[in-house]
């Protein structure tokens with residue numbers, strides 16, 4: 001058999017399946033290893049019936065086309081996909097340390113250096129996405145994974161596969177990360193990603209999203225009028241950056257390239273500094 005012929009299609013028999021990494025409405029994600037190369041991947045299995053019933057086939061197709069095209073160290077790779085009669089299989093990069101929101105829950109909140117490194121890397125990933133005309137990567141802690149070098153990886157779970165202990169209802173979706181223009185049903189532009197970057201920055205530093213409230217109508221009002229309380233331990237520079245991202249008028253939000261030049265980033269996440277090593281000893285009391 002000519003060993004150089006390009007594999008034209010993957011099949012389930014090419015993989016050894018491992019434990020379930022996450023379960024969700026449209027299917028589960030499994031740890032898997034490609035037999036020949038022994039390369040470890042995450043295999044996302046989606047049921048065609050569920051996709052058709054929920055009429056999200058076009059969304060799945062679009063997500064796959066986008067994610068296959070994106071190649072960036074801070075974006076979870078999709079290596080390929082295949083399907084059989086009942087299921088669609090997405091071959092995804094395996095992120096060794098799991099979802100950011102799990103680490104955040106464990107630690108309560110991150111120190112400013114760790115948070116700044118994650119915000120810097122997320123900003124670089126978003127600059128790359130926007131250059132490729134891709135917006136709304138749905139950035140929130142549930143959709144961010146951590147790689148083997150503790151680096152951040154945006155993983156877009158558009159069809160909300162989430163790990164067992166997923167914190168928030170994902171289908172009707174928590175309002176926390178929605179920008180004012182999205183809440184008002186206005187068309188969303190690249191600027192929605194800048195808004196959610198600000199929301200994420202707050203959540204990494206505080207442990208709760210800025211517009212958190214008991215009832216969603218309260219969250220709605222807090223978002224619309226940008227009602228935010230900063231705890232006293234947040235530095236002035238961090239507050240300055242968040243106040244320039246969480247701006248109601250989309251065009252007035254700080255451009256992503258300027259985020260990388262902001263004093264809080266330059267001071268806390270200078271280039272060439274390795275990502276934070278997460279050791280359970282320095283957990284917040």
Ligand SMILES: CC(=O)NC[C@@H]1CCN(c2c(Cl)cnc3[nH]c(-c4cn(C)nc4C)nc23)C1
Pocket residue numbers: 021022023029042044092093094095096097098099142143145155157161162163166
């Ligand atoms: C929101 C959320 O938790 N997403 C998890 C989805 C299910 C597993 N997915 C993974 C995907 Cl798509 C890729 N890599 C992963 N690594 C893990 C993981 C690692 N640990 C130690 N624990 C877990 C869990 N999960 C994945 C995505």
